[in-house]
Amino acid sequence: MSDAEGKEKHKNRTQHSEATNDTNNTNDTNSQAEPDSDTVTGDHHSKRASFKAMMGYAKPHRWAFAGIFCCSLLGISADLLQPYLVKIAIDDHLAVGQTSVSFLVQLAAIFLGLAVISFIFTYVQNNLLQHVGQSIVSRIRKDLFRHISKMSMSFFDRFHIGSLVTNVSSDTETISSFFTQVLLSLIRDGMMLVLIIFFMFQLDPVLASYSLIVLPVIAVVAALFRHRLRRAYQNARTRLSRLIAFTAENLSGMFLIQAFHQEEEQKKRFKEQNSLHLQANIAQARSNVIFNRTFDILGNAALVMMVWLGGRAVLGESLQVGVLYAFISYIRQFFQPINQITMQWNTFQSTTVSMDRIWNILSTKPEVHDPKPGSMSAMEPRQVMGQIDFNDVSFGYRADRPIIQNMNLHLYPGEMVGIVGTTGAGKSTLISLLNRFYDVNQGSIQIDGTDIRQLPQASLHRIVGLIQQEPFLFSGTIIDNVRMFREDITREQAMEACRFVGADAMIRRLPQGYDTRLSERGSGLSAGERQLISFARIVVFQPRVLILDEATANLDSHTEQLVQHALESVSQGRTTIVIAHRLSTVMHADRILVMEQGVIVEEGSHQELVALQGVYADLYQHAREAGQHSSKLG
Incomplete structure (x- = not known):
């Protein structure tokens, strides 16, 4: 499975079966044989077990x-x-x-x-x-x-x-x-x-x-x-x-x-x-x-x-x-x-x-599970510094098709790191492993020196916040979507988070303001408005590590500027990882990683990578030519 496939699967699951990337994928999915849950082929013992249960x-x-x-x-x-x-x-x-x-x-x-x-x-x-x-x-x-x-x-x-x-x-x-x-x-x-x-x-x-x-x-x-x-x-x-x-x-x-x-x-x-x-x-x-x-x-x-x-x-x-x-x-x-x-x-x-x-x-057990009480590590989210270490990490969605092999990567507290690369390079797979949607096949991932497999998943997801290309909004009011229906988060805290990321003016223009009810997946809002609400959600929950997975890919230039401003506000004091196709999103990052086929091939600041005249320089040149072409068409 390629990184693009893994990324798409992750998005489909978290967004309740969003549309696939192309029509062929949709058709292929429809023609597949049904999964395990559709056809019961268990033996007599299994049937007795199900009836007894x-x-x-x-x-x-x-x-x-x-x-x-x-x-x-x-x-x-x-x-x-x-x-x-x-x-x-x-x-x-x-x-x-x-x-x-x-x-x-x-x-x-x-x-x-x-x-x-x-x-x-x-x-x-x-x-x-x-x-x-x-x-x-x-x-x-x-x-x-x-x-x-x-x-x-x-x-x-x-x-x-x-x-x-x-x-x-x-x-x-x-x-x-x-x-x-x-x-x-x-x-x-x-x-x-x-x-x-x-x-x-x-x-x-x-x-x-x-x-x-x-x-x-x-x-x-x-x-x-x-x-x-x-x-x-x-x-x-x-x-x-x-x-x-x-x-x-x-x-x-x-x-x-x-x-x-x-x-x-x-x-x-x-x-x-x-x-x-x-x-x-x-x-x-x-x-x-x-x-x-x-x-x-x-x-x-x-x-x-x-x-x-x-x-x-x-x-x-x-x-x-x-x-x-x-x-x-x-x-x-x-x-x-x-x-x-x-x-x-x-x-x-x-x-x-x-x-x-x-x-x-x-009877199906989760492959990713919380550690046993004896091996569980306690980590207070507010005390997390944000040091992230990938130590000799290898992973593949299938054992015979590894995507990441023997990766060693170290991110420092408060650092903003951009990750770029062509489709299938392994960018989103890296993020899925850090969120522990999947466990590594080999090696370890640590936050502040603690293996994430030793952390309860609830604690890990309070430490690591993820903003995706298509943020999922539930049916309900805007205020509920910002605080994720948690009553312990006050209305004022949620509104303050919206003001912090610049979403307050947009929300107040809506018919009922913060009490405006959204339809499924927030279809009544534009892509940029949904993204701003997802940024406000991050501010409310205050994770110490922030991940943006193609968060500006579907935005126009004006909306992208609003989101970029929100990103600058949200990322202050947090270790931030930004995955982007648009190089403008990561140009100001402290460090940029260039990935190809699950391997980091280049690393450095924007100026250093351009001067290197390698893969990043080619990507940057293509981006500039595309931008000039678009300007001429405009």
């Missing part, structure tokens, strides 16, 4: 589940007593001529009481289950988002943004369906099935035994459909994830698509992705229909058999009419919970796929 979220709610069980038992018992009461009325009263009005009133009152009991406990049960299910899924979603936010940059190189969005939103909703639908079915329908069998054996053990013949057939059908349903659901989820990823990337890069007139090509690619998703959903629906209708046929066949056998018994006077009525009622209800459970089997298959996908994320 998800079930661990239910443990704090065990008393609520006990209440759900009790409510289900009472509600179902009230329902199932009704056919038995009809049997008693037919055989013990109507068949022998006891048809008094008082008996009918009593029977009606009992029926009404049972209906009320069933309604009350079913209502309580459903509300309890919804509360528990939504609480569990809310916690899973919170843990998943927190886990993703702790991942290293290499994680986002492997896992697609679209698939992660699907994990946090769609997959967690599927797990919610498990707790609110599948679990309810297992408790309620399973309990109903057991009680129905109990009542049927109480009525007639012979007919009840015939009814159970169908159970092995149901088990065989479920086993035959299990793998087919799982593959169908897994394929549908994967296609949905790819469709979301494609849509997200194209929306982010829409300006590029329109600039290069790629609308028709992207429509074609979207149609292909949408068609694949449609086919996967149709295959899934077809499997569901076949599965469910098979059980309908089995249920109807069993009912016909029971009516035939029971009818013969009644005609032979070996079975009472009330018993046959109650038995037919129970046999119809007997297949209702079985059918409900088998229908929920489809949801369960989808749930297991989602659980595997989420567990695949949660």
Whole structure:
């Protein structure tokens, strides 16, 4: 991976999938195979681990589940007593001529009481289950988002943004369906099935035994459909994830698509992705229909058999009419919970796929992690001097493609250092290592003599501040974006920071001033205005080391002057590293480093490097010629 690729990946991750550098990159990304999170290929042990992990979220709610069980038992018992009461009325009263009005009133009152009991406990049960299910899924979603936010940059190189969005939103909703639908079915329908069998054996053990013949057939059908349903659901989820990823990337890069007139090509690619998703959903629906209708046929066949056998018994006077009525009622209800459970089997298959996908994320450990307490170094940010040392550093995004090899570089407290070089030279990779977005393969990076791997990442990022070419602004007010939503930073402190970098006048011209709400990524502001706000953010958090990664690359000359003035103000008393294509940005730096293929080939002040007549002098000459050409065109 080149430095440009590494830099682009870093920007895409921190800016929530910004547009790629060119249309070909966008197309290539869309055509790649889905990452690890989209396709679950784990073994049986992995599936058991994912299911066990998800079930661990239910443990704090065990008393609520006990209440759900009790409510289900009472509600179902009230329902199932009704056919038995009809049997008693037919055989013990109507068949022998006891048809008094008082008996009918009593029977009606009992029926009404049972209906009320069933309604009350079913209502309580459903509300309890919804509360528990939504609480569990809310916690899973919170843990998943927190886990993703702790991942290293290499994680986002492997896992697609679209698939992660699907994990946090769609997959967690599927797990919610498990707790609110599948679990309810297992408790309620399973309990109903057991009680129905109990009542049927109480009525007639012979007919009840015939009814159970169908159970092995149901088990065989479920086993035959299990793998087919799982593959169908897994394929549908994967296609949905790819469709979301494609849509997200194209929306982010829409300006590029329109600039290069790629609308028709992207429509074609979207149609292909949408068609694949449609086919996967149709295959899934077809499997569901076949599965469910098979059980309908089995249920109807069993009912016909029971009516035939029971009818013969009644005609032979070996079975009472009330018993046959109650038995037919129970046999119809007997297949209702079985059918409900088998229908929920489809949801369960989808749930297991989602659980595997989420567990695949949660079980991934960050490659960059905080040091153990015993080896952790304490460093107070305000006491940091800003000495930076790269000691024999080597690094590559892939082991077989090193970008930086055996680099030794030393930056002194309060020094401003410019880094220039052609695309792919390793400039942004150097900065990613200093921010510890990645760990070095060899050597060490030290701040004031302390290896940054011995510092907690939160402390390191308070020490090192980064301003990028496209600063990311969140949806919210300007004041919140300056202080990053931290209430411990006062409004006055944030406003003072804006005044310090020269952004105050610009902000006060806005409709609501500092309370103006920004849309996503601050699209209502110009590039220069967004950059000034990012400078103010740096002033508020006061890092001791300041990094500007192409911070003026997309600015016009007037805005660049404003940003340069802000840079001069912000960099006072801080070790500052400036990466720039525009040499005018680094000409006044204390020292300029020229990089080629991960190696520092020249070093010195602007005058020294021009006098050297080397790589920097060529870059400077090209910049002057480009500037003169632009002036003539103007």
